[in-house]
Amino acid sequence: MNRPKELILVIDFGGQYNQLVARRVRECNVYCEIYSYRTPLEKLLAMKPAGFILTGGPASCYEEGAATCAPALFESGVPVLGLCYGAQLMSYVLGGNVERASMREYGKTEVEIDTTSALFAGVSPKTTCWMSHFDYISRLAPGFRATAHTANCPVAAAEDAARGLYAIQFHPEVLHTPEGSKMLYNFVRGICGCSGDWKMDTFVQDSIKALREKIGDGRVLLALSGGVDSSVAAALLSKAVGNQLTCVFVDHGLLRKNEGDEVEAVFGPSGNFKLNFVRVNAQERYYAKLAGVEEPEHKRKIIGEEFIRVFEEEAKKIGAVDFLAQGTIYPDVVESGLGGESAVIKSHHNVGGLPDFVDFKEIVEPLRNLFKDEVRKAGLALGLSRDLVFRQPFPGPGLGVRIVGEVTAEKVRIVQDADAIYREEIAKAAEAWRKNHVSCVEGTIINENGEKECHRNGENENPPWMPDQYFAALTNVRSVGVMGDERTYDYAVCLRAVKTIDFMTAEAAQIPFEVLQTVMSRIINEVRGINRVFYDLTSKPPGTIELE
Ligand code: XMP
Numbered sequence: 227m228n229r230p231k232e233l234i235l236v237i238d239f240g241g242q243y244n245q246l247v248a249r250r251v252r253e254c255n256v257y258c259e260i261y262s263y264r265t266p267l268e269k270l271l272a273m274k275p276a277g278f279i280l281t282g283g284p285a286s287c288y289e290e291g292a293a294t295c296a297p298a299l300f301e302s303g304v305p306v307l308g309l310c311y312g313a314q315l316m317s318y319v320l321g322g323n324v325e326r327a328s329m330r331e332y333g334k335t336e337v338e339i340d341t342t343s344a345l346f347a348g349v350s351p352k353t354t355c356w357m358s359h360f361d362y363i364s365r366l367a368p369g370f371r372a373t374a375h376t377a378n379c380p381v382a383a384a385e386d387a388a389r390g391l392y393a394i395q396f397h398p399e400v401l402h403t404p405e406g407s408k409m410l411y412n413f414v415r416g417i418c419g420c421s422g423d424w425k426m427d428t429f430v431q432d433s434i435k436a437l438r439e440k441i442g443d444g445r446v447l448l449a450l451s452g453g454v455d456s457s458v459a460a461a462l463l464s465k466a467v468g469n470q471l472t473c474v475f476v477d478h479g480l481l482r483k484n485e486g487d488e489v490e491a492v493f494g495p496s497g498n499f500k501l502n503f504v505r506v507n508a509q510e511r512y513y514a515k516l517a518g519v520e521e522p523e524h525k526r527k528i529i530g531e532e533f534i535r536v537f538e539e540e541a542k543k544i545g546a547v548d549f550l551a552q553g554t555i556y557p558d559v560v561e562s563g564l565g566g567e568s569a570v571i572k573s574h575h576n577v578g579g580l581p582d583f584v585d586f587k588e589i590v591e592p593l594r595n596l597f598k599d600e601v602r603k604a605g606l607a608l609g610l611s612r613d614l615v616f617r618q619p620f621p622g623p624g625l626g627v628r629i630v631g632e633v634t635a636e637k638v639r640i641v642q643d644a645d646a647i648y649r650e651e652i653a654k655a656a657e658a659w660r661k662n663h664v665s666c667v668e669g670t671i672i673n674e675n676g677e678k679e680c681h682r683n684g685e686n687e688n689p690p691w692m693p694d695q696y697f698a699a700l701t702n703v704r705s706v707g708v709m710g711d712e713r714t715y716d717y718a719v720c721l722r723a724v725k726t727i728d729f730m731t732a733e734a735a736q737i738p739f740e741v742l743q744t745v746m747s748r749i750i751n752e753v754r755g756i757n758r759v760f761y762d763l764t765s766k767p768p769g770t771i772e773l774e
Pocket of ligand 1: 619620621622623695729766769770771772773
C-alpha cells in the first residue's frame, strides 16, 4: 500500500488504549501504524518513521520476561515518546529505577508541569491528567530531567530533549486528560517535525490510484451488506474500477424497514455509483428455513449458512473473478494480532467462509488501514449520505436475533414498523435538543466555508442521553389489552437503548421519559399486533445488547 510520507510507529506493549493512541495521532493528520513490541527494530527502522510512541502495558518492566524493547531504539536518533509502561520502560532500559509504589495512583489527578518543555508547549501549568499505575519512576535515567509531578508521583513526565526522548507517566490519549491531545500534537507535529500529510481526501485519491494499478482490468466481487464498511469499500472500488466491480447484496428479509430499497437506491442502477449491482431477494427462502426454529444459536447458524449458499449460487453465475474485496478495517487487523504484517480475512458473520468457495486469485481490502471514524470520513468524501455513513451497528443475523423465538414474515413486519417509529422519534428528539444547544462540548472546528461546526468524534453533537445503539425487539410475550371496545391478545415489544464505548460493556441509556411515552403511544396506535411496550434497563453484563 502507498503509505503517506510521514509515519509514526506506535509500539504496542499490551495496553488497553493502544488503538486510542493511534487514533489521536491520526487526528493530528499524521499517519501511524501499530506494531507489537516483538517486531524487530530493523524492520521498524526500515519504515523510516518520524517518531515512536511506546504504549502502556500490564507488566512491570523489572520483572523477568516482561515486554521490552531493544536499547538501540533509543539510540536511533528517532524521537521516542513513552506512555505509562512505555515511560517506565524507557527509564529502566536507560539506567533509571522503577519500583512498586505502596499505593496505586488511579483516576483524574492534578498535575504540575514545566511548560518550557517542547512537549507541553501551550499546556496550562496545572492541568488534569488520567493516571493508572502501580509502578513509578523512582530515579531518573542519566541525562533526563523531570518535567511534571503530581502529589503522589515525583516523575509524572521526564525528558532528555537533546536525545529526543520523552516520557509521560499518565495517559494523554484519553479524554480524561483534557490537554492530552495537545501534548500528542506537540510530539508528532513539533518534536517529530511532521507537517500533517494524512488527509482523508488525499487518502481517497491515492487509494483510487493504487486500486486501479493493482486491479488493472481484473474483475472484483464484493459482498455488500449495506453496513458502513462494505458500503464505503463498494463506493471506493466503484470510483476506482467502475463496472469491473460486482456487488452482491443478499436481502435476507431480516433487514430494518425499507433498508433493502435504501441500499438499492444508493448502489443500484439509479444510484450515483457505476458498478454491477445484484440484489438477491431471498426473503421467502430464509423464512422457510427459519419456520418453527426457536433456539437462538440454531437461528444464527441457519441465517449464516443460508447466506453462504445464496452467495455461492450468485458467485457461480458470475464465474471466476480476479479479486474478492472485503471491508476489513484497521481494528480487525490489530485485534487479530498481526499488526499489519500479513493478510487477514475478516471472519465477520456476513462473509465468514466465503473464500473457500468463491473462485478468486487475490483479496483486496481497501479500508485495511482505517479506523472506523476514518472509514466514515472516507464515506462522506466519496459522497455517501450522512444517514448511511453514521449508521448504527447492525448484527449480521439482523432482525433474526431481535425476534425472540420463531421468526415469521408477520413478526418481521411488526418489529420493522415498531423499530422505524422508535428511530424516527429518537432522531426528532435529538434534533430538537441540538436546536437548543449550539455550544460544543468537545471542540469546535472551522469547516471549508470558514463557518464554525460542532463536532464530537466526527459526528454532530448529540444530547447526553443519546444511545450508541438502539432498536426495537419483539418479545415472545403476548398479553391481554383493550383497544377501543375490544379485547386484544397481542405481542409486547421491547425498546433497547444502550450507552457503550466498545460494545463489550453497556448501560441502559436515559432517554427522556416523554420521548419514550411518545414512542409507546405511536407504536400502540400505528403497529398492528402490538399492545404493550417495555423499556429494557438491563446493562451488559449481565445482559447482552441484542436479545438473542
Ligand atoms: P451483544 O448482543 O453480543 O452485541 O452484546 C454486541 C454488539 O455486536 C452486535 N452483534 C453482532 N454483529 N453479527 C454481527 O455482525 C452478529 O451475529 C452479532 N451479534 C451481536 C450487536 O448488535 C452489538 O452492537
